Structures are given as C-alpha cells and as structure tokens.
Amino acid sequence: xxxxSEPLGGAPLLQVEHLTMRFGGLVAIGDVSFEAxxxxxxxxxxxxxxxxxxxxxxxxxxxxxxxxxxxxxHPHKGPFLLERMEGFxxxxxxxxxxxxxxxxxxxxxxxxxxxxxxxxxxLMRASGYTLWGLLGLKRFRQAEAxxxxxxxxxxxxxxxxxxxxxxxxxLAYGDQRRLExxxxxxxxxxxxCLDEPAAGLNPRESAELNQLLLAIRDEHKIGILLxxxxxxxxxGISDYIVVLDYGRKIAEGVPExxxxxxxxxxxxxxxxxxxxxxxxxxxxxxxxRASQAEG
Amino acid sequence: xxxAAEHRLDPVAALKEAGLAGFVALMLAVPLxxxxxxxxxxxxxxxxxxxxxxxxxxxxxxxxxxxxLWRERGRRRGGPTMDLGIAExxxxxxxxxxxxxIAFAVLLPFLPxxxxxxxDIGILVMTYIMLGWGLNIVVGxxxxxxxxxxxxxxVGAYSYALLAIHFDLSFWLCLPLAGALAAFFxxxxxxxVLRLRGDYLAIVTLGFGEIIRIILINWYDLTxxxxxxxxxxxxxxxxxxxxxxxxxxxxxxxTxxxxxxSPLHRIIFLYxxxxxxxxxxxxxxxxxxxxxxxxxxxxxxxxxIACRSLGINPRNTKLTAFTLGAMFAGFAGSFFATRQGFxxxxxxxxxxxxxxxxxxxxxxxxxxxxxxxxxxxxxAGPELIxxxxxxxxxxxxxxxxxxxxxRPRGLLAFRDPTVRLHPPPRRRFGLGRGKAAETGAK
Numbered sequence: 001x002x003x004x005s006e007p008l009g010g011a012p013l014l015q016v017e018h019l020t021m022r023f024g025g026l027v028a029i030g031d032v033s034f035e036a037x038x039x040x041x042x043x044x045x046x047x048x049x050x051x052x053x054x055x056x057x058x059x060x061x062x063x064x065x066x067x068x069x070x071x072x073x074h075p076h077k078g079p080f081l082l083e084r085m086e087g088f089x090x091x092x093x094x095x096x097x098x099x100x101x102x103x104x105x106x107x108x109x110x111x112x113x114x115x116x117x118x119x120x121x122x123l124m125r126a127s128g129y130t131l132w133g134l135l136g137l138k139r140f141r142q143a144e145a146x147x148x149x150x151x152x153x154x155x156x157x158x159x160x161x162x163x164x165x166x167x168x169x170x171l172a173y174g175d176q177r178r179l180e181x182x183x184x185x186x187x188x189x190x191x192x193c194l195d196e197p198a199a200g201l202n203p204r205e206s207a208e209l210n211q212l213l214l215a216i217r218d219e220h221k222i223g224i225l226l227x228x229x230x231x232x233x234x235x236g237i238s239d240y241i242v243v244l245d246y247g248r249k250i251a252e253g254v255p256e257x258x259x260x261x262x263x264x265x266x267x268x269x270x271x272x273x274x275x276x277x278x279x280x281x282x283x284x285x286x287x288x289r290a291s292q293a294e295g
Numbered sequence: 296x297x298x299a300a301e302h303r304l305d306p307v308a309a310l311k312e313a314g315l316a317g318f319v320a321l322m323l324a325v326p327l328x329x330x331x332x333x334x335x336x337x338x339x340x341x342x343x344x345x346x347x348x349x350x351x352x353x354x355x356x357x358x359x360x361x362x363x364l365w366r367e368r369g370r371r372r373g374g375p376t377m378d379l380g381i382a383e384x385x386x387x388x389x390x391x392x393x394x395x396x397i398a399f400a401v402l403l404p405f406l407p408x409x410x411x412x413x414x415d416i417g418i419l420v421m422t423y424i425m426l427g428w429g430l431n432i433v434v435g436x437x438x439x440x441x442x443x444x445x446x447x448x449x450v451g452a453y454s455y456a457l458l459a460i461h462f463d464l465s466f467w468l469c470l471p472l473a474g475a476l477a478a479f480f481x482x483x484x485x486x487x488v489l490r491l492r493g494d495y496l497a498i499v500t501l502g503f504g505e506i507i508r509i510i511l512i513n514w515y516d517l518t519x520x521x522x523x524x525x526x527x528x529x530x531x532x533x534x535x536x537x538x539x540x541x542x543x544x545x546x547x548x549x550t551x552x553x554x555x556x557s558p559l560h561r562i563i564f565l566y567x568x569x570x571x572x573x574x575x576x577x578x579x580x581x582x583x584x585x586x587x588x589x590x591x592x593x594x595x596x597x598x599x600i601a602c603r604s605l606g607i608n609p610r611n612t613k614l615t616a617f618t619l620g621a622m623f624a625g626f627a628g629s630f631f632a633t634r635q636g637f638x639x640x641x642x643x644x645x646x647x648x649x650x651x652x653x654x655x656x657x658x659x660x661x662x663x664x665x666x667x668x669x670x671x672x673x674x675a676g677p678e679l680i681x682x683x684x685x686x687x688x689x690x691x692x693x694x695x696x697x698x699x700x701x702r703p704r705g706l707l708a709f710r711d712p713t714v715r716l717h718p719p720p721r722r723r724f725g726l727g728r729g730k731a732a733e734t735g736a737k
Contacts, residue, residue: 060604092606100604106597109590110712117594118605123587130615133586134579140586144714152716164716187605 011073013038013191013223014059019068021054021247028054031068032249034242036191038075041217041224043234045258046244047267052227053101055244056193059225060098061087072096074190092121097189099180101196101227107169111160111179114168115151116144118186123147147186154182158212174205178212185216191223192216198230206230210237235259243267313359320355324348393664400570404563414562416678418569418634422627423674425573427654427666428580429623434652435661436580436589437616438596440497442648443484443504447477447621449511449643451628456524456638457517466530470629477625478618480507485617489610492599504648511640523639529561530568530633537561565634572630576623577663583619585713592616593661650674657698659705668706672698 012035021029029051036042044052057063059070059082070082072094080094090096106114116123126143127133133140155161158178163171168179177197184192197213198206214237217224228234234241234255241258243251245267251258258264329348332339403409403417426448433441454473458464464472488499511518518524529537532548537560541547548564549556583589591612594602599609632638654673658665677691698706 062600062603088603088606088608090606091604092608098604100601104598104601104604106594106601108597108710109593110715112714112716113590113593113712116714117590117602117607120587120591120594120605120607127586127588130583130586130588134582136582148714148716155716161716165712183605 012036013073013075014225015069015071015073016055016059017069017071019055019058019070020066021051021058021063022066027247029058029065029244029247032244032247034249034252036223036225037240038190038223039217039221040239041213041226041237043226043228043238043241044244045228045234045241046250049246050244051247052244053195054247056098056195056225056227058083059090059193060096061085061090072191076190091187091189095188095190096193097184097187097191098193099177099184099195099197101199103173103176103180105168105176105180105183108167110165111155111168111171112148112151112164114179114183115154115186116147118183119147119150121187150186154185157215158182174201177201178209181212185220189222191225193225195227196229197226198228198233201230203232206233209233213237309360309363312363313356316359317352317356320352321348324351389664396664396667397574404566411559411562414559414566416675418562418566419678420670420674421566421569421573422631423651423654423670424667425569425576425627425630426624426651427658427670428573428576428663429620429627430651430655431661431663431666432580432583432592432623433616433620434655436584436596437592437613438660439488439613439616440493440652441500441617441620442497442645442652443500443502443507444620444624444651445643445645445647446484446504446507447481447624448628448631448647449507449640450477450480450621451625452632452638452642453511453518453524453628454625455629455632456527459528459633460524460526466528466629466633470626473629474622474625477628478622481617481619481621481624482614484621485614488617489613501645501648504643504645508640508643511643518640521639521641523637523641525637527632527636527638529636530564532564537564565630569627569630569634572626576626579623580663588612588615590713653695657695657705659702659708661710662705662707665705665707672706 014036016035017033019029019032020027032051032055034042034044044055046052054063058065058068061082065083068083072080072082074080074094077093077095080090082090082094082096085094091098106117109117123140123143124130127140128137151164152161155164158175158181160171160175160179160182163175168176171179177200181192181194181197184194194213198209201209210233213224213226216222226234226238238255241251241253241255242249243258243261243264250263250267251261253261325348328351329344331342331344333342334340400417400421404414409417426444430441430444433439433444451473454476455466455469458469458472459466484500484503488496491499512520514520531537535546535548535551537549538547541550547556548554548560554560584593591602591607592615594605594607595609595612602609602612631642635642650673654666654669657673658667658669672694676694677687680687680690702708
C-alpha cells in the first residue's frame, strides 16, 4: 500500500545515541546507543525491568529523555529529532507508530472505527477541519471512502474482515493484538514499534504473527522495532538484536551471535559465583559458612 | 441439583433481611413521617401520626420480601437474556421511535389536551433536552465529566439580556452572539482542565460553575446582582410582536394574520423556537459524530494514551468538545432569557448542572434518544405527579434508584458504529444472533 523509495545516503532509519532516562535517583536507561535499519526487524530483548519499554516510551514521546539524541531519518521528510518533539506529533509528523504491552484499543468502538481513527490527521485535513465535513462535501466523502479501503486491506491482512462492525472489546485476545498492529499500520508509519506483540499468544498465533511481521517488513518496506520475550519470535524473525540488562546495553549483533554470547546467557540465566557478589556480601557469606562448619 | 438446592429460598434469612430493612425504615419514619408540627393557639405543638409510621414500615418490610422473592426467581431463570432482547428490539425500532417522537413534538400544540400548562411543560422539557444534547458532546462523546455546564447557560442568558437591553439588538442577532460568547467561555475553561481527568476534572468544572454564578451576583454594575435583569425583550415573529394592541403604524402577529388575540400564540411560538433549536443541536451532534473530530472525541473517552500514539492532538480535541458543548448551552441560555423575560443568578445554581448531568447519565452516555427519555422522566415526571404533593420528591428519588438498579449503564445505553463495512444484520427472531455465534465460534 505504501511502497517506499530507497533510503537516502544509507543513513540508518533510527539512531539512538547515548540515551539516558532517570526517574529521580533510579537510572532506568543508562547511556544506550543503537540503530535500527529501514526494512529490517530490530529486536530489543532483556530480562524483566531491563528498560526496554522505557526506550519505547522515550522514542514515542511518552517520556522526555534525560540525556541523549534520538534521530529518525525519514525516507521522504528528512531527519526528525524525536526527543524534542511533543508526544502526539511523533506519530503525526515523523510517522512512528507503536503498540502497547497491555493492548490499548478503543473497546466500545467497532473494529473498523479503531482503524479509521488511526487516519485521523489525513481525514481531518480532508474534512477541512470539520467544516467541509459538516457541509457533506464530496471531497471529504471520497477521502473517507479511501480510508475505509485502507482499513479493509488491513482487516483482510489480519483476518478480521468478518468482525469489522463488532466492538473491539469483544474480540478474543489474540485478535485484539493483531487489530492493534493493524491500527498502528493505518497511520502509514516508516517505523513500527511493537511492545511484546506475542505476549499471551498460543504457538499457532505466534507463528502467524511472525509471518505477518515479515510480510510487513518485506511488502511495506518499513523498519520494525520489536520488544519481545518469546525467543521463538525473536530468533525466528529478527535481523538484528540489541540486549539490555539493568538499563545498559550488554550486547548487540545478529541472532546467531546473540544466541551464543556469554554475557547474554549470564544475564538471562544468572550466575551464582561468589566473585560476582559485592565484597561485603561475600564476606558475610563466608563468615556464615565458617560458623556453620564450626557448629 | 446441588446448584438448585443452593439457591433455594431460606425463609428465616429472608425474614431477617426484611426485618432489618423494616427497622431502618422505622428509625427513619418516626422523625420524618411520625412527628408533625402544627401551629396551635399556644404556639407550635407536635402531632403524632403513628399510622403513617406503620404504613411506611409495613410497606418497606413487604417490599423487601417481594424483592427477595423476585431476586431468587431471576437467579433461577438465569442470565440477562431478557435485557439483551429489549436492547435489540429498541435498536431496530429506533428510527421509528425517533420519527414518532418528532412528529408528536411538532403536533403537540394542536392536540386537544394542549393547554397553557402542557405547553409550558413542553417548553421546559425541550430546553432540558437541548441542554442534555449539548452536554452529551462533552460528557457522552468526549467523556469529560463537566459539572459546571450551567455556567455556559448563564453566560448565554446574560449575553442575550445585556445585548438586547443595552444595544437593542434583535433576538436573531443576539442568538449567535450569545452562542459565540458561551463558546469562548468554554474555550477558557478548557485550557486549565486539559491535563485533568475524572474526579479532578469534575471538581474544577464544578468550581468554574460557581465562579460564574458568584461573579453574576457580585458584579452589580453590570448584572444588577441578585436583583436580576428584568424587562428582557421578547422575541418577535419576523418583526411581528405578540402584543395585544398593535403599534400606531404597524401590525402585531394576530392583526397581520387576521387572528383573534390569544396569549397562547407567543407560547406556541416559543415552543417551536426551542424545538427547532433542539433539533438543530441534535442534527449537529449526529453529524459531527461521523466526522473525524467526533470519532476522536469518542476515542479520547476510550483511551487517551492510545490516541496520542496515533497522532491525535488531545489538547485540540478536548478544547473543541468544551467549546462546542458550551456554544449550545449559550443558545439555550439566550432562549431561556427571552422566554422568562427575567433572569437572576438564582436560575443558574449547581442543581441545574446536576440535573443536566443526571439526564445524560440516566439516558445512557452518548445516546441521543436516551437524553429525550431521561428528560421526560426527570423533568416532565415531577411536573406530572404534583398530585403526590409532599411525597413527590420521594417518588422521584425512588424512580431514579430503580432506573439505576434496572439499567446501571443508562436507559438506552448502546451505540451504533459511525461507519460500517457490512450492512447492519437483520436482527429478527434470533437470526442475527445466530450468525454472530457462528463467527464467534470460528
């Protein structure tokens, strides 16, 4: 639906440089830098509390980063400095779409309406900021028919065409997840950020999701940034992986390299070696053991 | 079997429950109904009415028992299937109901029972319907609980009164001006409350309503404070007054049309005026719901964070809702001023805001026809049961409680999608539901 030309000058789609986010004394993300390439799926993984969602919230304007620079090199509109933009203008102007870890649909509105709202800005302009729309001009009706066509296309892609007029809140959980992805695609993004899209899906749904994401990458030629816990999804479809732990980047690379990286394995499985413990804890532990041996 | 035994009525527990309710009723009834002060020759004396207390306690006790029985029966029958059926029927019958309602409203002045009192109630009801429809934009669609709506009604009324008296402008010129002024105040209120939601928003809007009222009371030079403004010009029928005697070189309404003078003419004209204003409000709301801004209001009500992630500007969206909602209150306010001929801050107290919010909530948030039904219940109801005298408000309160028990989401709480991909299913005799079940199972 929205084929894109070759990226200009080969600059990465998204550049994150020295991103730091502090909440009071807590450092949620500390000096993280990575890049996401156009037409590639970049995954951010890491244990719970590693700061993955915080990265997303900084990218999409829900948080203002304490330090760092976030550059989006839009293939058509030129570079945007995301950290300086007001929240809602990031999807509006820089065409960055996102989904949420806990699905956020408009539950009392129909599936079709959920998708139409994603085209709000296009339709607002077509309706002359409500004025032409109130008068029922043809221009607005044509624009609306056009957006319904786009909705129909995405509903077909996620297999919800039959449910178009049902309330979004009545869909099954897996359907809601797919609808949220379709809704994000309806703003015609250049970068799609997915926050744990496979959470709560069964293996079959998860495999379907993989196919959908690969199709979005290849047919719509956009970059995808993915947070995921499900390793079958991450290893199956990612082109590049960034690993975070305690707000720091501990590794990055292609899936094969990450799979065998000792630091990553340690972060996920943990290590019980005493030299890893802080000195005073290790000393306490040693004293404890000694007293037990005596007794 | 086990489930049936579990749900069997336990007579001792039921009696205990009813007895407790009766006891509470006794405690309340003794001071409320049992004691009456009468002025006797030597001053006030207290008269006791133990028979009234007995009636109150007895009816509560028996009512509670019946309620327990009814509840048990409902549990055995199981499920809200009946309720769903009613909702579906209403949905299909909606266009017919709406058309019949409008036809009745148009014909009302010519019906045989339409005397002065009925028309006055009609005007009152239409005014509240219009206010309800206006507030429905803010509360029902955008989900912003506004407890100070009457402030905009007041702004509209005072705008009309002051403009008409000081600048001698006609009603039809003042109407848009009053609407614009009220809209401006709506815009002003919108700014400080942009970041607020729910309870906090309600408190601030409540405060705003009071601020406007207190300014009206204290700014004596402009508003004549608590004395109010009297002698507000009445609207004319395209320049024709509704006076008994025509001016020296002109006509009044009845001489122009060759009718006998009747004070009812003006009432009928006012009735049609508010009917047209209300229908315009309704048409506007129904139309704007299907436009991007209307959909954005509803989306904002559902999830503000998701809206921001889709590039919707929450600030502008909220401001338009407040501004447009206030504009309709301004129109209704200037109608109120011209109808009464006299306005004072007394007319714009918090209770008015509360009634309008109650209309919207009781009707079912966002439901246009729900507003009509709720207004009939809340405004026309108390007027029609004046025979009950001192028990009028008791009956009224009881009715509201019953509605909220029976339909907690409002009388007519359902919404139709603003745009459809498939034609609406034929919902006759379970056909539609069968199909829905089929797709659900797939």
